Amino acid sequence: MTVTTTEPAPVAPIPTSGSTRLVDRVFRMRELAIVLVLLVMIVVTQLGNSAFLSEQGIKDLLLNATILVLVATGQSLVVITRNVDLSVGSTLGISAFAAGTYLQGGGHPVVAVVLAVLLGVGFGLLNGLLVSLGQVPALVVTLGTLYIIRGVDSIWVGSRQITAADLPGGFVDFGSGGISAVPWLAMLALVLLVSTAYYLKHFGSGRELYALGSDPEAARLAGIPVRRRILLAYTFCGALAGLAGALYLARFGNVDSGTGTGYELTVVSAVVVGGVVFTGGSGTVYGAALGALLLTSVNSVLPALGVSSVWVLAINGFLLILAIAADRIVALRVASALKKRNARHG
Amino acid sequence: MADSALARAVRWDTVVGALLIVVLLLSFGFVDGFGNALNLSFLIGNTLPIALIALPMTLLVVSGEIDLSVASTAGLSGAVMGALWNQGLPIEAIIPICLLLGVVCGLVNGLLVTRLGLPSLAVTIGTLAAYRGIAQIVLGSDAVTDFPSPYLDFAAGRIGDTFVPYALLPFLALLAVAVLALHATPFGRSLFATGANEEAARFAGVRVKRQKLILFTVTGLMASLTGVFWALHYASARFDNATGLELSVVAAVLLGGIDFDGGRGTLGGAIAGVFLLGALQNVMSLGDVSAQSQIVVTGVLLVVSVLGPRVGRRISVARAGRRAASAPASTP
Amino acid sequence: VTACGGTTKSDVKKESGPAASAGEADPDAPTKKGLTVGFLPKQVNNPYFTTADKGGQKAVEALGSTFKEVGPTSATDTSGQVSYVNTLTQQQVDAIAVSAQDPGALCTALKQAMKNGVKVVTYDSDTTADCRQVFVSQAGAEDLGRTQVQLLAEQIGYRGEIAILSAAQTATNQNLWIDYMKDELKDPKYKDVKLVKVAYGNDDAQQSFQQTQGLLQEHPKLAGIVSPTTVGIKAAAQYLSGSKYRGKVKLSGLGTPNDLRSYVKNGTVEAFELWDPAKLGELAGHASVALASGQITGAEGQTFEAGDLGTYTIGKDGVVSLGKPTVFDKDNIDDFDF
Amino acid sequence: MTHRSAKDPAPVLALRDVSKSFGAVRALRDVSLDLFPGEVHALAGENGAGKSTLIKTFAGVHRPDAGQLLLDGEPATFHGPADARDAGIAVIYQEPTLFPDLSIAENIFMGRQPRRSCRRIDHRATRTATAALMHRLGVALDPDRPARGLSIADQQIVEIAKALSFDARVLIMDEPTAALTGSEVARLFGVVRALREQGAAVLFISHRLEEIFRVCERVTTLRDGALIASEPLAGMTEEDLVRRMVGRDLDELYPKQEVEAGAVALSVRRLTREGVFTDVSFDVRRGEIVGMAGLVGAGRTEVARAVFGVDRWDAGEVEVAGRALVNGAPSTAMAAGLALVPEDRRAQGLVMGMSIERNIGLTGLRATRRAGLMDRGAERSRSLDWALRLQVKYARIADAVSTLSGGNQQKVVLAKWLATGPAVLIVDEPTRGIDVGTKAEVHRLLSALAADGVAVLMISSDLPEILGMADRVLVMHEGRLTAEIPRSDATEETVMAAATGRAAA
Numbered sequence A: 001m002t003v004t005t006t007e008p009a010p011v012a013p014i015p016t017s018g019s020t021r022l023v024d025r026v027f028r029m030r031e032l033a034i035v036l037v038l039l040v041m042i043v044v045t046q047l048g049n050s051a052f053l054s055e056q057g058i059k060d061l062l063l064n065a066t067i068l069v070l071v072a073t074g075q076s077l078v079v080i081t082r083n084v085d086l087s088v089g090s091t092l093g094i095s096a097f098a099a100g101t102y103l104q105g106g107g108h109p110v111v112a113v114v115l116a117v118l119l120g121v122g123f124g125l126l127n128g129l130l131v132s133l134g135q136v137p138a139l140v141v142t143l144g145t146l147y148i149i150r151g152v153d154s155i156w157v158g159s160r161q162i163t164a165a166d167l168p169g170g171f172v173d174f175g176s177g178g179i180s181a182v183p184w185l186a187m188l189a190l191v192l193l194v195s196t197a198y199y200l201k202h203f204g205s206g207r208e209l210y211a212l213g214s215d216p217e218a219a220r221l222a223g224i225p226v227r228r229r230i231l232l233a234y235t236f237c238g239a240l241a242g243l244a245g246a247l248y249l250a251r252f253g254n255v256d257s258g259t260g261t262g263y264e265l266t267v268v269s270a271v272v273v274g275g276v277v278f279t280g281g282s283g284t285v286y287g288a289a290l291g292a293l294l295l296t297s298v299n300s301v302l303p304a305l306g307v308s309s310v311w312v313l314a315i316n317g318f319l320l321i322l323a324i325a326a327d328r329i330v331a332l333r334v335a336s337a338l339k340k341r342n343a344r345h346g
Numbered sequence B: 001m002a003d004s005a006l007a008r009a010v011r012w013d014t015v016v017g018a019l020l021i022v023v024l025l026l027s028f029g030f031v032d033g034f035g036n037a038l039n040l041s042f043l044i045g046n047t048l049p050i051a052l053i054a055l056p057m058t059l060l061v062v063s064g065e066i067d068l069s070v071a072s073t074a075g076l077s078g079a080v081m082g083a084l085w086n087q088g089l090p091i092e093a094i095i096p097i098c099l100l101l102g103v104v105c106g107l108v109n110g111l112l113v114t115r116l117g118l119p120s121l122a123v124t125i126g127t128l129a130a131y132r133g134i135a136q137i138v139l140g141s142d143a144v145t146d147f148p149s150p151y152l153d154f155a156a157g158r159i160g161d162t163f164v165p166y167a168l169l170p171f172l173a174l175l176a177v178a179v180l181a182l183h184a185t186p187f188g189r190s191l192f193a194t195g196a197n198e199e200a201a202r203f204a205g206v207r208v209k210r211q212k213l214i215l216f217t218v219t220g221l222m223a224s225l226t227g228v229f230w231a232l233h234y235a236s237a238r239f240d241n242a243t244g245l246e247l248s249v250v251a252a253v254l255l256g257g258i259d260f261d262g263g264r265g266t267l268g269g270a271i272a273g274v275f276l277l278g279a280l281q282n283v284m285s286l287g288d289v290s291a292q293s294q295i296v297v298t299g300v301l302l303v304v305s306v307l308g309p310r311v312g313r314r315i316s317v318a319r320a321g322r323r324a325a326s327a328p329a330s331t332p
Numbered sequence C: 001v002t003a004c005g006g007t008t009k010s011d012v013k014k015e016s017g018p019a020a021s022a023g024e025a026d027p028d029a030p031t032k033k034g035l036t037v038g039f040l041p042k043q044v045n046n047p048y049f050t051t052a053d054k055g056g057q058k059a060v061e062a063l064g065s066t067f068k069e070v071g072p073t074s075a076t077d078t079s080g081q082v083s084y085v086n087t088l089t090q091q092q093v094d095a096i097a098v099s100a101q102d103p104g105a106l107c108t109a110l111k112q113a114m115k116n117g118v119k120v121v122t123y124d125s126d127t128t129a130d131c132r133q134v135f136v137s138q139a140g141a142e143d144l145g146r147t148q149v150q151l152l153a154e155q156i157g158y159r160g161e162i163a164i165l166s167a168a169q170t171a172t173n174q175n176l177w178i179d180y181m182k183d184e185l186k187d188p189k190y191k192d193v194k195l196v197k198v199a200y201g202n203d204d205a206q207q208s209f210q211q212t213q214g215l216l217q218e219h220p221k222l223a224g225i226v227s228p229t230t231v232g233i234k235a236a237a238q239y240l241s242g243s244k245y246r247g248k249v250k251l252s253g254l255g256t257p258n259d260l261r262s263y264v265k266n267g268t269v270e271a272f273e274l275w276d277p278a279k280l281g282e283l284a285g286h287a288s289v290a291l292a293s294g295q296i297t298g299a300e301g302q303t304f305e306a307g308d309l310g311t312y313t314i315g316k317d318g319v320v321s322l323g324k325p326t327v328f329d330k331d332n333i334d335d336f337d338f
Numbered sequence D: 001m002t003h004r005s006a007k008d009p010a011p012v013l014a015l016r017d018v019s020k021s022f023g024a025v026r027a028l029r030d031v032s033l034d035l036f037p038g039e040v041h042a043l044a045g046e047n048g049a050g051k052s053t054l055i056k057t058f059a060g061v062h063r064p065d066a067g068q069l070l071l072d073g074e075p076a077t078f079h080g081p082a083d084a085r086d087a088g089i090a091v092i093y094q095e096p097t098l099f100p101d102l103s104i105a106e107n108i109f110m111g112r113q114p115r116r117s118c119r120r121i122d123h124r125a126t127r128t129a130t131a132a133l134m135h136r137l138g139v140a141l142d143p144d145r146p147a148r149g150l151s152i153a154d155q156q157i158v159e160i161a162k163a164l165s166f167d168a169r170v171l172i173m174d175e176p177t178a179a180l181t182g183s184e185v186a187r188l189f190g191v192v193r194a195l196r197e198q199g200a201a202v203l204f205i206s207h208r209l210e211e212i213f214r215v216c217e218r219v220t221t222l223r224d225g226a227l228i229a230s231e232p233l234a235g236m237t238e239e240d241l242v243r244r245m246v247g248r249d250l251d252e253l254y255p256k257q258e259v260e261a262g263a264v265a266l267s268v269r270r271l272t273r274e275g276v277f278t279d280v281s282f283d284v285r286r287g288e289i290v291g292m293a294g295l296v297g298a299g300r301t302e303v304a305r306a307v308f309g310v311d312r313w314d315a316g317e318v319e320v321a322g323r324a325l326v327n328g329a330p331s332t333a334m335a336a337g338l339a340l341v342p343e344d345r346r347a348q349g350l351v352m353g354m355s356i357e358r359n360i361g362l363t364g365l366r367a368t369r370r371a372g373l374m375d376r377g378a379e380r381s382r383s384l385d386w387a388l389r390l391q392v393k394y395a396r397i398a399d400a401v402s403t404l405s406g407g408n409q410q411k412v413v414l415a416k417w418l419a420t421g422p423a424v425l426i427v428d429e430p431t432r433g434i435d436v437g438t439k440a441e442v443h444r445l446l447s448a449l450a451a452d453g454v455a456v457l458m459i460s461s462d463l464p465e466i467l468g469m470a471d472r473v474l475v476m477h478e479g480r481l482t483a484e485i486p487r488s489d490a491t492e493e494t495v496m497a498a499a500t501g502r503a504a505a
């Protein structure tokens, strides 16, 4: 018995990459939406307060975003693999203090930064090992390490604190200096951001992060070294959190046992606003960085507009909801448009 | 079968329950000041807010969602309670208004999640800030403390000289309702299905959206109830009441073996987790363990709580495998 | 019961006055030894409180008693502080010295403690008066509020816009000081000084930092900032020091010499003030032991010895005041280390 | 085992006395198998016989408990799928394993993308290569389309393209055709034959026996994890093969009972979902089995989903026994007596981590309720009853369905829906992945249900099944109903003509 002897149905020509561009454009559009919101916000603020976009104003805006951008970049890598690292705030705090203690003892700034990054790498590795080897939910493990690192930090630091006075002048100047309105820290963050994005798009292991976030079981069957990749993502995230700690020290010149407490929620917000999906597999670091920029800018815009700080928190929350809702509505619209388009093409 | 008996023995919620009993017994025996009625009533009273929110949170997490705005909802209803009290409204009218407010807060979360299809984590991080912000606008820097003493006594007092705070009784009733709802009703069963595979649940006729909307609303209600309780228990309504409570709830629920991917867990485990953390903190404080070390202990417990059962399961599977391999061939 | 059948605010009459007067005070009673005094700061790991509690420890141990310190790691964890009061009550300490995160929240627990025979002293930040026996105040709120304005006004030459960068919106002592600052500004000599804004940095370095930025962007003509909180003044100093405003915008308020030493030296800050937290703790320690020994009960007019600090008299509502704050500037700052 | 003549090349890949257990289940017992270059080898067996387990052993997913794997005659150990891949083995698993967020092109070349300098990925080359593969398979799938939202059939095609892209020495396919219609199958077989000419070894699993006879030279039969025979197909009949698999002779394959059609039970009027299907109208009467045929992507599944209410429709109406259904509400559809056995059992049919008992119980939550609470006893007996009636092979009813073989999972889905006692039953690919024996059982069941007055709408890509079972055949083409053919006129030619749009409605 044969199922069919008819010739295979005539096949439509393979569509050209036209719809790729569309898909790409859609993703870019989501990021564009954030850029737009950001621009509107800044323009309105500038109209209300002409000092906002002064050299100092721009510099402040960029400086405020830098640290969050860095941590959000690392976090998105982890989130893309369908995991999460809640311990970034604690890691940031402890590495900032470690770098500070070292500098206080007369250390070299570069070594101090390296030290902070290494400490971050260490905690990243710890998280990564626990999550990938134990194959346990990242949320629980990193909530656990959040507490552990914070606790160890408090025990170690006690009531000590590092202030700008304890730090070499060059280090502190680096934290607030730059070329006209562009701070050194922002440049550093931008370089890291661009290279991370390039890596994710153009390197095999970068794509594998997306694959394994998209479907871990399929990733295993496709021969992707799942554990190694998860470890990589966590290590990178930890490294950036460590680096962010060092930069925090340079920027604020003020570190104690509470530094970075509650930072994880801000980071997660930035990542989510930036369109990195919590179920893994999609989103870009640019999006996360824009999310970070948006969040920190809100915090600068409101005071600059003279909005009482009583209102800031509520407005922050509403903006956050608005951002994700708008993003979602745009995505839905585009998806249905795409679907109809596809249907028409057969 | 032997392997499943073993697997059941390492089920984490039973382990947490056992651990709770062990901790209680040891503390009765060896920790000065633990076993007396006053301390126990303190322990229970201070743990109740977490336990109250853990009830709906467990259901929510089982169905695959999460609500991080609970502490802010509690804060908001406390703030509104204080503001209305300052306006001169009778407390008997204020409390229902606050509860209604909680329903609205939960409804907003639920509508955003079900109508717009937004991830609940993101939505409730947003409302976490928004609700707290509104609370701040409503009450500003005020701290309202002069609530009528019968209410304060109910929220903070205990029955005679026993260890039972008055507030424990309504909690036990709510616990019973929640346990029944989750483990003995069709509604609860469909929650598990939704959490494990939402699409399959939808195909089986489960009204997933309605179900989630109900859950978010109930969570809002319970959060505001907690807010009211909090304000009375501590005799203080401020906009920042219960700040950070969401993390404690999440930690306790996670410790109780509730899987945040949805579809797994028991209320017994969650509540055991809540009281285990509460009891440990109490014991450690009595033993002069510093707050910093307590944080470390909480963290280690969390990590162990997820690593423990996995390791246990792996061992039991390996054992069962060895036994099967050595057994004579037989068709099941 | 009101007409509409509910319980309203007007039905609840305000109780007040310190919880003193249970039993008679015997000023000549011997100082008991072997007592246990528990210090409960707003937050452990906070340098200010660590310094204060060290002072307390010095006093308590010098009197032959045992000192212990417990407390939450977060300054907004009120329920944590309540459980510590409960714990100390359980442990049957003789006296608790507490800096209250919230004037009302601790009341139930503190009353429990007093009912169980524990003496309660508040220091730095008070509760409502009926929940403790003695409040050891860092300085009169009025003094602090007024002197901070005087200090800044002098620096800006009694002319220009000023702003306040406070801690949390709910911080009791800060709010009280701010009220006195506003009152002081009503004096005609400040007719050219204009308070344009009160901002809140929530005692968080980063938030205080951004609030400072906001203040300067919103009010480019700002001449000075008062920050009555150690965290706020430090963050503001760090921002000013790294910006073009250094030296142009004056900064004053409450800070510790160690925090601000470098900013005083680089010209960001001219002068600021503070009481000595170690002495505050010391006084709280003495008050606790005196209470537990029965030398005082917290009633107005009673006096007690406080070692090197001298003799103190309890004022209205059970308040004991440490004295006037010290002003620090580049001439004297190197004489202090806290 | 029969021996080949000396001139035959050595096997590229072989298993020697391999055993594998899952807990107490012995999935494979001392199985040996040789794969020779230039030969298409069939693997046959009932559901749960151990076919997929054997394949996963080849693929490095499972490590055998005992026995050896030989690569080019040398003992080899695969520590993971990557090892098998590097050894030149391409595998298509029974359940599609795609990355929903990634494009089709990325899915196909994940881990092996064409590179530019510095190990960077050459995205353009990846896309071109994918387009070429699609052309070879004769399908028009856009390489840049994300895998999310692909139909099961398209997913299966992407899996095939992925396996082909390896240029592997050994190609292993676990039921690749289960979701495909005739034309795609024909294309696939064309490609398989070409590979065989190039000297590749192919292992092929299918429950459609005629496919085995069409492309394979040898067949290995498994029963209950044990090897029954490994022999050339030449000279064998389907009956021989079935006897080896089942251990007995089989009854008639399409046991269609003649039933007098009754009143209209399901009535669909001008149903439209924009961009998916348009103006679909049909009736199903009590006692009738209506088949619905069409090419992959014709929109049959979409119609079924809309009728049942999991998707909303934009226009039209649906009536069950004269009562109009609410748009987009499966629960009211169920209350009206409608049941839908979905096509994708893993995503839509089952909660994999839940027990068999509870999966079957999920559709009866209302029915087995007592005073608002669950009646566990009633739930269990209902589940046990239906698991037995459908001959689900399981160790314990409280085991998770994820431990069942593919076919047995499908039976659980059927059980879950039949247990609701529906008045109208829509089955979408009801026998996908079900073995011949059980297939006959399912068909007999459908027949019996129809005889009891149930209205059955059977969507299937298995044309013989449609022709064998249906009283009437509805044919869809590109989202429209193009033909309604009575049983007497339904032949492969008439159905295919309507399905490819060559015959006007």
Ligand SMILES: Nc1ncnc2c1ncn2[C@@H]1O[C@H](COP(=O)(O)OP(=O)(O)OP(=O)(O)O)[C@@H](O)[C@H]1O
Pocket: D022, D023, D025, D026, D027, D045, D046, D047, D048, D049, D050, D051, D052, D053, D054, D094, D402, D403, D404, D405, D406, D407, D408, D433, D435
């Ligand atoms: N991961 C697993 N855990 C436990 N049991 C399993 C697992 N995988 C397979 N089994 C069991 O092993 C046996 C063989 O399953 P397998 O999937 O190999 O069957 P199959 O021949 O592929 O059947 P089908 O034709 O239905 O796909 C079945 O009894 C099944 O229940």
Ligand SMILES: Nc1ncnc2c1ncn2[C@@H]1O[C@H](COP(=O)(O)OP(=O)(O)OP(=O)(O)O)[C@@H](O)[C@H]1O
Pocket: A342, A343, A346, D140, D141, D142, D150, D151, D152, D153, D154, D179, D275, D276, D294, D295, D296, D297, D298, D299, D300, D301, D302, D343, D461
């Ligand atoms: N080649 C394709 N290109 C683009 N979209 C497709 C393609 N094939 C299917 N689709 C999408 O899938 C939908 C049809 O779904 P589906 O393939 O499940 O229909 P079906 O007739 O049920 O097919 P089958 O049951 O054979 O899988 C179409 O509306 C279309 O959006």
Ligand SMILES: [Mg+2]
Pocket: D051, D052, D053, D094, D174, D405, D406, D407
């Ligand atoms: Mg199989």
Ligand SMILES: [Mg+2]
Pocket: D151, D300, D301, D302, D343, D428
């Ligand atoms: Mg289909």
